[in-house]
Amino acid sequence: MGIALAAGKYLSWGVLSMSVTNACIIALMVLVFVLALLIPFPSGNDRHRTDPPPPPERPAP
């Protein structure tokens, strides 16, 4: 029967209310975002680095 199963766990603070699961997801998003900014990106490809072609010669003004 459609008797409701027990509601999940919720965090409440004033008008704010969020499920623990959703709060974890959002917290994880912020954490992943910050880590993505901070964790160094491997730059081992620098030995394959090439400079772009020189810009075309501009006529003298």
Place this chain on the structure above:
Amino acid sequence: MTTTLRPEDRTWTAALKDRLSRALPPDQILPDRQPAYVTSWIYVFGVVTLAALVVVVASGCVLAAGGSIWWHTSSLGHFTNSVHLWSVEVFFFAMVVHLWGKFWMAAWRGHRGLTWLTGVVAFVASIGTAFTGYLSQANFDSQWISGEAKDGINSIGVGAWFNVLNGSQMLTWHIVLLPLAVGVIVVLHVLMVRRHGVVPPIGDEDREASR
């Protein structure tokens, strides 16, 4: 190679081909080099979003193969539904982190405003697709969500045409119309990224391109 025919002799095909080749030269569609400033993990979230979309669609196809009520009666079907749900969560997770990254990079600079705009449209279309998905579950969630959502949609006068209480309509929107729309928008978005290249760093405007 551009044709040299007189304008009145040019075929529609040739005109389209020329236009597309100018907009997207072949070596820009699948480049094997990238600007040296692309050195941050924040850049992976676009491709992760795209990969998640592929998993969403693939799991959706498996659900479609079984039919709309298969997942209620089959444990493999239920597992497929779970993969579909969690890949959607990964999809939105990655998309929003991608959005945050692009905002802080002001990635719309250098004539990339349309890239940003198509990204937002893709976001909104994805929310709509997810919404019709919830309505298509044929369980208590669908009952409650449709009952509530109808009030929002009726209040703006479109409820007779987009009837969220009509499960058969919501299902076909979810598996045909909206995925097609999302697909087209995503393709346009990715092609625009390929056409304009990855946005250069903020602050480089005051000098010639770095060497």
Place this chain on the structure above:
Amino acid sequence: MTDALIRQRERTPDSHDYPTRRYDLVKEFTWALAMVTVLSLLLAAVFSSPDDKAITLSGWAKADPTDVVATAAGELAGTTTSATYGAPYNHASEGQSVLGMKLQKWGGVGIPVDSADLVLQPLRGVPGDPTLAMALQQWDTLTPTQQTADATAYADAVAKATGGQLGGISPSGRYGPVPVLAIRFLDLARAGGLEGSLTSSGSFYGGDQTRTMLLLADGAYLEDQAVADHLGGDQWGMMNEVGNYPGQPWMWLYTFWYQVKPFSTSENADTQVWALMMVLTVGLALVPWIPGVRDIPRWIPVHRLIWRDHYRRAGKA
């Protein structure tokens, strides 16, 4: 906006004028696809997904019979939510509006639903019940005013009945045929005879649950279950899912407005929130063109983290 900013904006260098690194686009996508696939399979295996069974009309009748009877009486009295809704179901109300625009009414009555028929139509299909047939005949001979009066009086009596004991309600004389209709409706629901009856309406294949859902939503039972699951409109319900399953965190802003004034006490909350969210969404799409907002990334230099390698190298050059 300063001239310097204008010049900066117009001179974003071409990304092709930079030094490049080797990079494998296809390999990156393949890695991403593999990782997301594994992640999705793992999450699915560990956490699964919810599937709370739909509330059947029979289940509703068994779990809360008083609510079914009250709803049936309300439909006949024309006092339920659906009966007083307005567009797209009927003309009973002007509906919601925002900034003077009566959007709900402008949509028109595109899905006409007679709420009394949600009760009467299934009952008319019941064969071999002379008492019911007589009650239906009696109902049809009443004037609309008499129908409303009888049904409203019975609905009030049901609401007052102690402990939901319908048997304690005074003899049916004061309520006309309504008690017979309402109780027969309950019996029909309990026996499973209502399932599909409002969906099919003469057609073999269902698919459109509009009328069944309107009936169910007119009762209190559906909402009671939802509120118990923390899915109610003033519980940030749009973001939530049953149990501890992940919901829709991306709906946070849409549902936020419903929690605060003026929307939380407004009769036009739905149109108002929709209009507000439309404006904000268009605003998000047009960020590149909104002065001030588009400059936030320059003022708060998160980008110095993203491109620190580049800035360091450029500083050395």
